[in-house]
Amino acid sequence: MPDIDIVTPIRPTPALPLRSRLAPLLMPHRLVMAGLALAALAAIITKMDWSWLPGYLPKIGHGLLVTLALLASSVAAGFALALPLGAVQVTGPAPLRWLANGFCTVIRGTPLLLQLWLIYYGLGALFAQFPEIRGSWLWPYLRQAWPYGFLTLTLSFAAYQGEVIRGAFAGVPRGELEAARAFGMPRLMVFRRVWFPRAVHRALPTLAGEIILQLKATPLVATITVTDLYAVITRVRQATYLTYEPLLLLIAIYLCLSGTLTLALRWLEGRVPSGR
Amino acid sequence: MNDATPAVEIRDLHKHFGRLEVLKGISLTARPGDVVAVIGGSGSGKSTMLRCINMLETPSAGEIAIHGEAYAMRRTRGGLEPADRKQLQRIRAQLGMVFQNFNLWPHRTVLGNVIEVPVQVLGMPRDEAVARARQVLDRVGLAEKEDAYPAHMSGGQQQRCAIARVLAVEPLAMLFDEPTSALDPELVGEVLNVIRDLAAEKRTMILVTHEMGFARDVASHVVYLKDGRIEEQGPPEQLFGDPHSPHLQQFIRSIA
Ligand SMILES: Nc1ncnc2c1ncn2[C@@H]1O[C@H](COP(=O)(O)OP(=O)(O)OP(=O)(O)O)[C@@H](O)[C@H]1O
Ligand SMILES: [Mg+2]
Numbered sequence: 001m002p003d004i005d006i007v008t009p010i011r012p013t014p015a016l017p018l019r020s021r022l023a024p025l026l027m028p029h030r031l032v033m034a035g036l037a038l039a040a041l042a043a044i045i046t047k048m049d050w051s052w053l054p055g056y057l058p059k060i061g062h063g064l065l066v067t068l069a070l071l072a073s074s075v076a077a078g079f080a081l082a083l084p085l086g087a088v089q090v091t092g093p094a095p096l097r098w099l100a101n102g103f104c105t106v107i108r109g110t111p112l113l114l115q116l117w118l119i120y121y122g123l124g125a126l127f128a129q130f131p132e133i134r135g136s137w138l139w140p141y142l143r144q145a146w147p148y149g150f151l152t153l154t155l156s157f158a159a160y161q162g163e164v165i166r167g168a169f170a171g172v173p174r175g176e177l178e179a180a181r182a183f184g185m186p187r188l189m190v191f192r193r194v195w196f197p198r199a200v201h202r203a204l205p206t207l208a209g210e211i212i213l214q215l216k217a218t219p220l221v222a223t224i225t226v227t228d229l230y231a232v233i234t235r236v237r238q239a240t241y242l243t244y245e246p247l248l249l250l251i252a253i254y255l256c257l258s259g260t261l262t263l264a265l266r267w268l269e270g271r272v273p274s275g276r
Numbered sequence: 277m278n279d280a281t282p283a284v285e286i287r288d289l290h291k292h293f294g295r296l297e298v299l300k301g302i303s304l305t306a307r308p309g310d311v312v313a314v315i316g317g318s319g320s321g322k323s324t325m326l327r328c329i330n331m332l333e334t335p336s337a338g339e340i341a342i343h344g345e346a347y348a349m350r351r352t353r354g355g356l357e358p359a360d361r362k363q364l365q366r367i368r369a370q371l372g373m374v375f376q377n378f379n380l381w382p383h384r385t386v387l388g389n390v391i392e393v394p395v396q397v398l399g400m401p402r403d404e405a406v407a408r409a410r411q412v413l414d415r416v417g418l419a420e421k422e423d424a425y426p427a428h429m430s431g432g433q434q435q436r437c438a439i440a441r442v443l444a445v446e447p448l449a450m451l452f453d454e455p456t457s458a459l460d461p462e463l464v465g466e467v468l469n470v471i472r473d474l475a476a477e478k479r480t481m482i483l484v485t486h487e488m489g490f491a492r493d494v495a496s497h498v499v500y501l502k503d504g505r506i507e508e509q510g511p512p513e514q515l516f517g518d519p520h521s522p523h524l525q526q527f528i529r530s531i532a
Binding site: 175 | 330364371373380383
């Protein structure tokens with residue numbers, strides 16, 4: 001079975017004195033690049049039309065919240081789902097193994113957009129046919145678009161992460177499990193105390209990248225009428241007839257989000273004791 | 277049970293891996309306080325024999341008893357398998373094993389590794405387990421290291437932690453599988469010293485080793501395995517001083 005590539009967390013380099021940290025930035029070609037970037041930024045701010053921005057800020061903020069909520073909830077739920085998906089593929093009985101494997105293969109092998117539409121239009125239409133569902137307390141939610149967006153994103157994250165978890169389970173050194181058995185641990189305890197925590201730990205380093213991929217997948221929900229950040233910006237463009245300014249803002253926001261996420265997860269990783 | 281009850285008794289043990297017969301009828305007794313050193317060439321079946329004692333490998337035939345209690349086994353197509361999980365787990369918890377590659381649990385600290393089995397398997401209250409763990413860590417010279425993670429320690433320290441993990445369960449017998457083979461030469465001594473102390477305390481051990489000088493020093497009984505059989509056994513002076521088997525003579529010469 002292929003082992004996943006486990007990146008040992010990079011040890012934080014000891015803080016250098018400020019001067020020697022700045023020195024590499026002061027090389028001539030870097031100064032030129034920085035100058036160009038500043039000039040571009042100045043041009044963007046002064047030459048372009050940003051008059052619409054203050055009026056739309058609340059809407060953009062709301063869109064940002066929707067995006068973040070979808071990201072966080074689908075990552076959390078997807079990860080929770082990925083754990084059994086991965087575990088079952090390594091230890092489960094054959095039928096469960098095939099089922100989990102099939103699920104991951106199908107989800108990973110088809111476009112997310114397609115899944116989104118199938119679930120939104122397919123499931124949505126299906127639900128509407130059952131009076132029991134239409135009458136239930138869930139219906140006010142199921143009539144909206146976001147539950148379908150959440151479900152699709154969750155399933156997608158679970159499938160990708162499930163594959164990572166499967167590799168992480170398979171990659172836990174046999175000897176660690178053997179030691180647990182040799183000391184008389186029952187099977188379930190071996191799983192709970194050694195195998196499972198070790199697998200999660202081994203899966204963590206790739207999680208950062210997967211979350212950022214997931215962030216970049218969220219705009220698809222705009223196609224099923226969820227007003228996430230991307231949808232809000234699209235509306236701005238339609239209302240203001242501006243082409244570039246809203247898109248530049250969008251890029252800046254996504255960049256900030258993924259940058260923040262990367263830093264946060266790297267910090268988190270550094271705090272978890274590393275394996276071997 | 278009196279003191280004469282063997283701590284470990286192996287009767288006519290056979291083990292096949294597929295069509296390869298690795299153990300061809302081994303009988304061995306370790307009484308309480310015995311230090312049995314197992315020597316032999318690579319592939320002679322030393323590890324397999326040791327791993328049968330705590331059923332990490334299941335025998336194809338034969339019987340194994342720990343402190344007079346034989347494993348309940350049931351017949352399968354290929355050989356035998358443990359028939360009573362509860363008994364298996366209970367007996368295993370009384371046998372400590374030290375592995376060539378340490379096999380510490382890297383997500384737990386030194387202390388976490390040492391209290392794991394007492395707390396989780398033996399149901400000992402945590403405080404008590406911690407107190408006992410500190411004692412055994414002190415014995416192996418790791419008192420300062422209880423909060424360290426295995427990955428941040430030298431091989432010698434990791435192996436001493438693994439020995440502490442075994443001591444914490446107060447085992448009836450300790451099983452060592454080449455405990456110093458994975459260590460850098462300069463770290464071998466610190467681990468051997470710990471084992472030597474344990475031997476001096478009359479702890480029952482079965483020790484697979486390539487360190488002939490050490491075996492000669494600490495063992496009360498030496499067993500030479502050759503192609504899955506015990507070719508010669510006896511007290512160390514006799515086995516190393518006056519070996520009968522030509523294979524053993526050659527083996528000792530090749531190692532020395
Ligand atoms: N799980 C296994 N499946 C198949 N063959 C095995 C297995 N484990 C061991 N063997 C074979 O059994 C034989 C004995 O192996 P064992 O590990 O017991 O030898 P050893 O005396 O411990 O050797 P070494 O000194 O190299 O550790 C070897 O030929 C080995 O290839
Ligand atoms: Mg071996």
